[in-house]
Amino acid sequence: MxxxxxxxxxxxxxxxxSEFMLAGLLPDIASDLDVTVGTAxxxxxxxxxxxxxxxxxxxxLARDWPRRSSLLGCVLAFAAAHVVGVATTxxxxxxxxxxxAALANAGFLAVALTAAATLVPPERKGRALAVLLSGTTVATIAGVPGGTVFGTLLGWRATFWAVAALCLPAAIGILIGLPARRGRRDAVDGPALRAELAQLRSPRLLLVMLLGxxxxxxxxxxxxxxxPVVTGTAGLGELWVSVVLVLFGAGSFVGVTVAGRLSDRRPSQVIAVGGPLLLTGWPALAVLADQPVALLALVFVQGALSFALGGTLITRILYEATGAPTMAGSYATTxxxxGAAVGPLVAATSLGTTxxxxxxxxxxxxLVAVALLVAFPLRTVVAAGRNSGVLR
Structure with missing residues (x-):
């Protein structure tokens, strides 16, 4: 690579x-800013x-901008947002x-996903995306638990400062490592923006986006x-939250690595096997959450299954959106x-129930059950084509 x-x-x-660290900082943020955990x-x-x-x-907007400048600007804006966040009460x-911060992250990821796919031969998109997404999984293994420990010892604001500081080496790496050339230098004769947006009328693309x-x-x-599950239901100390996040991150790294090797050629097998297992795992975790050993084991498994399926579906979105070379990454990100917006909102409403x-x-x-119910009757819609099959 x-x-x-x-x-x-x-x-x-x-x-x-930054995106994932809030899972371990919510109680501290809620207490400091005088809001409920659900609000936080x-x-x-x-x-x-x-x-x-x-x-x-x-x-x-970045279709005709230099790719390096676009990515660098997003990283610097991301850092600035965290500095302001630290200062507010x-x-x-x-x-x-x-x-x-999310707008900056979105801009970066949309450009980076497309860039990653163009840095390797077409048949290796899955592996390239696995390397790119390994940044996220390493974050859940090291960055997020480290941030949680940092926040537990020094407060959540210290964690925000650390994220802002880490943006500097990332920005330097982009500045040095990427060539200064225009984002569409290799696609000057590519489709117009309207044509790329028209790809969203594809039933297969919309279905894979929905599943993702x-x-x-x-x-x-x-x-x-x-x-709250770790410290409440399982009765473990606050520092155990970091252990659980490490296990989830380790599982996600395994999952995205497996997906990177299989999503180009065998996506249907990943989803056909991983989907039912993921469906079974969440209720099992709910039932066994008061048993620490079971909790730790199942968190690892669920991290692996979640990212294996998620990574595979990202790859499928890019395959289905090949007619949108500069917008495909944004379709996957969106x-x-x-899902990342809807999931916590729905979950928060369940906290006040029995x-x-x-x-x-x-x-x-x-939510996984709904995904499988949607996918099963429509599996033939996405089964046609050499690189279009999701559930053959």
Missing amino acids: PLPLYLLALAVFVMGT GTLTSAFAVGMIVGAPLAAA SFPVLFATRVV ALVNAATFASFTFLA ALNV AGDLGPLWVSGL
């Missing part, structure tokens, strides 16, 4: 740390909404900074509210973040 791909993964690591959980949805809006907008202002949104909604519904802290886990199982 080319060096620029790993430099892009470094920036994804920083941004992924909307910060995750705010980030996702910013990415939903920002991904297509940034991708469209107002939850609405913090909420706004998460939206701004549902699976990611299930992932974020539970991941956002893991901390789909996944629709299920309590376990409500989000049941919500995740329901």
Whole structure:
């Protein structure tokens, strides 16, 4: 894999740390800013909404911009949003900074996904995306738990400062590692923006985007509210939240690595096997959450299955959107973040029910069930074509 791909993964690591770290910081943020944990959980949805809006907008604006400048600008804007977030004592202002950070993240990821796919031969898209997304999984293994420990010891604001500081080496890596050339230098005769947007009328593309949104909604519904499960239902100390996040991250790394090797050639097998297992895992986690050993094991498994399916569906979106070379990355980003926005919002409503802290886990199982119910009767729609089959 080319060096620029790993430099892009470094920036994804920083941004992924920020996106996921709230799972371990929500109780501290809620207490500091005098809001409920459920309200603090909307910060995750705010980030996702910013990415939903920002991904297509940034991708469209950056069509004729130098790719390196676009990526660098996004990283610097991301850092600035975190500095403002550290300084505020107002939850609405913090909420706004998460939206701004998400817009920057969305712009970066939309361009980076497309760039990653063009850095390798067409038949290796899946592996290239696995390297890029490894930045996210490493964030869940190291960055997020480290941020949680940092936040537990020094407060959540210290974690935000650390993220802002980590943007500097990521920016330097992009500046040095990527060539200064125009984003469409290799696609001057490519389709017009209207033609790329017309790809969204494809039933196969829309279906895969919907499946990606549902699976990611299930992932974020539970991941956002893991901390109360660990400290409440399981009765473990606060530092165990970091252990659980490490296990989830380790599982996600395994999952995205497997998906990177199989999503180009055998996507249907990944989903046909992983989907039912993922569906079974969330209710099992809800039932066994009061048993620490079972909790730790199942968190690892669910991380692996969630990212294996999610990574595979990202690859399928890019395959289905080959007629939109500059916008395909934004379609994948939008789909996944629709899920990331909806999941925590739905999960938050379950916290006030009799299920309590376990409500989000049941919500995740329901969302995966919906995804499988949608996919099964429409599997023939996405089965045609050499690289279009999702559920053969």
